[in-house]
Amino acid sequence: MTKINKKQVIYYHGQAFKGANHRVELLKNNEASIYDVEDERYNDEYRDPLEWFNNSFSDKKKKFFLQSKDINIFWKEMDRLEVYSWNKNYYDSNYCDGYGYEIKLRNPEGKAKYCIGHMKYPENISDFIDALNKLFKTNIKVYP
Numbered sequence: 001m002t003k004i005n006k007k008q009v010i011y012y013h014g015q016a017f018k019g020a021n022h023r024v025e026l027l028k029n030n031e032a033s034i035y036d037v038e039d040e041r042y043n044d045e046y047r048d049p050l051e052w053f054n055n056s057f058s059d060k061k062k063k064f065f066l067q068s069k070d071i072n073i074f075w076k077e078m079d080r081l082e083v084y085s086w087n088k089n090y091y092d093s094n095y096c097d098g099y100g101y102e103i104k105l106r107n108p109e110g111k112a113k114y115c116i117g118h119m120k121y122p123e124n125i126s127d128f129i130d131a132l133n134k135l136f137k138t139n140i141k142v143y144p
Contacts (some may be wrong), residue, residue, distance in 0.1 A: 006110040008071065012132055014101035016143060024136040030068060035061045036138050070135055075107045077131045081124050083113050090117030099143035103128075119144075 010026035023035040078084070083105065092098075098119040106112040115122070121142065122128070129140050 004109050006106060006108055008108055009104050009106040009112070010071075010074065010132075010135070011104040012101065012140070014099060014140065014143075016099040017097045019099065020141070020143065022138070022140045024132060024138060024140070026066065026071070027063075030066045030071065031063055032066050032136055033061070033063050034136055034138060036140070066135065074131055074135045078105060078107065078128075081127055081131070083115075083122070083128060084111050086113060086115050086122045088115055090115070090120040090122065092118065092120040095119045 008026060010024070012025075013023040015021045021035070021037045023033075025033045027033055083103075095118065100118040101116065103113065103115040105114075126142055129142055132138065133140055
């Protein structure tokens, strides 16, 4: 891999109404930011909304540092998955609600991909999510 040392970008945000809210991001100096919530508001009996809001997010966000070798493994996996050839938009117009997502990637060589979608995915999205989960130590799921 030729080193050009562009600013690396790894960003994924996926969210569903009455459901999940996942966000992982590579910050500067290999710092990782993770926000991973399975929204429990709709699975519980009624609770005071302010109580729910105050207790739901504070422990769901965390930061830690990633190892450079793990980031390099992630980029090799992105090449293998050919994510740079994905379409920019994946939308299924049959759904009003559902799971929407945004992906931003740029490797050290400057290869980049921006992709957004709603209830429709690139063919190998599960492999991409597996690579994200391995890098960020999360449990993001693909919602059909």
